[in-house]
Amino acid sequence: MSLQASSSYAFGISSFVSPPRRVRHVPEIRAKVEPSDKSVEIMRKFSEQYARKSGTYFCVDKGVTSVVIKGLADHKDSLGAPLCPCRHYDDKAAEAGQGFWNCPCVPMRERKECHCMLFLTPDNDFAGQDQTISLEEIRESTANM
Amino acid sequence: MAMMQTATRLPHSTITSVSPMIPLQGPPSHLCFSHSPMTHQPNLLFSTTNTRPFSLRPPRKLLCTPPRGKYVREDYLVKKMSAKEVQELVKEERTVPLIIDFYATWCGPCILMAQELEMLAVEYESNALIVKVDTDDEYEFARDMQVRGLPTLYFISPDPTKNAIRTEGLIPIQMMRDIIDNEM
Numbered sequence: 001m002s003l004q005a006s007s008s009y010a011f012g013i014s015s016f017v018s019p020p021r022r023v024r025h026v027p028e029i030r031a032k033v034e035p036s037d038k039s040v041e042i043m044r045k046f047s048e049q050y051a052r053k054s055g056t057y058f059c060v061d062k063g064v065t066s067v068v069i070k071g072l073a074d075h076k077d078s079l080g081a082p083l084c085p086c087r088h089y090d091d092k093a094a095e096a097g098q099g100f101w102n103c104p105c106v107p108m109r110e111r112k113e114c115h116c117m118l119f120l121t122p123d124n125d126f127a128g129q130d131q132t133i134s135l136e137e138i139r140e141s142t143a144n145m
Numbered sequence: 146m147a148m149m150q151t152a153t154r155l156p157h158s159t160i161t162s163v164s165p166m167i168p169l170q171g172p173p174s175h176l177c178f179s180h181s182p183m184t185h186q187p188n189l190l191f192s193t194t195n196t197r198p199f200s201l202r203p204p205r206k207l208l209c210t211p212p213r214g215k216y217v218r219e220d221y222l223v224k225k226m227s228a229k230e231v232q233e234l235v236k237e238e239r240t241v242p243l244i245i246d247f248y249a250t251w252c253g254p255c256i257l258m259a260q261e262l263e264m265l266a267v268e269y270e271s272n273a274l275i276v277k278v279d280t281d282d283e284y285e286f287a288r289d290m291q292v293r294g295l296p297t298l299y300f301i302s303p304d305p306t307k308n309a310i311r312t313e314g315l316i317p318i319q320m321m322r323d324i325i326d327n328e329m
Contacts, residue, residue: 059253064253064254066253067251070251071251085253086295087293087294088287088292088293088295115254115314116252116253
């Protein structure tokens with residue numbers, strides 16, 4: 001899933017197509033990165049705590065919960081705030097600053113509506129019994145991504 | 146405008162019908178908008194800025210082969226496409242409905258939707274064409290298509306006079322079958 005966007009070296013590019021050569025291992029800017037472990041742990045703890053506080057439950061399919069937690073962690077790393085990963089934004093930085101869609105978003109806070117299926121009310125068909133999820137579960141569920 | 150609301154929809158899913166006749170208006174809400182997609186006149190959404198055919202462009206020089214997306218295996222029936230490829234698909238003549246799935250990598254319901262769409266692809270085989278677009282890759286295209294909540298599905302009929310139908314949020318597979326069978 002990670003894309004190597006560019007090398008940090010500035011070589012002159014010859015006019016013929018050179019055979020693929022090994023790129024030296026240097027810090028590269030990647031278009032899509034795995035969120036940092038620290039952020040994942042922070043968002044995992046937040047999710048557990050907020051589920052308890054709001055009386056909501058995680059999805060029966062913990063893969064969904066794991067993916068959303070990683071999405072929140074990814075936005076926290078890149079934008080400084082856990083912007084909802086289940087929306088498309090014109091300007092992510094502006095939205096993160098504005099705060100409507102920062103988790104827990106306003107629809108969740110006001111009406112317990114979480115379209116990411118992270119926090120599910122007990123009457124929801126997809127709601128499970130758990131309000132906890134371990135780091136190991138998150139890792140296992142998202143290992144193939 | 147919300148043309149279709151059924152009692153079986155999941156929470157937070159919305160369905161809108163898009164008329165091909167009404168031109169694009171101001172800043173619409175995500176529940177109520179209209180635009181003119183896939184008609185023969187040029188329009189904002191599918192205008193091509195590059196008129197040079199692919200075959201005449203100089204071959205692209207690669208410094209290294211791009212890494213293959215592990216999560217997009219060749220044996221998946223629902224193929225990931227770029228904005229250009231989707232625009233080409235929409236413009237060309239088709240005999241089957243086209244379903245476009247807008248998703249994002251870290252969107253949980255999009256994963257469930259992708260599983261449902263794979264099942265649908267197996268069921269319908271060549272009677273429906275299902276593709277997916279990563280909104281993080283194709284930012285402008287998603288913006289032009291007014292994608293807000295994820296996942297968003299567009300059902301586009303092979304008949305250019307028929308409305309396109311757009312759904313937002315996770316919807317049951319039966320609803321997708323109903324839309325394809327009855328509306329396309």
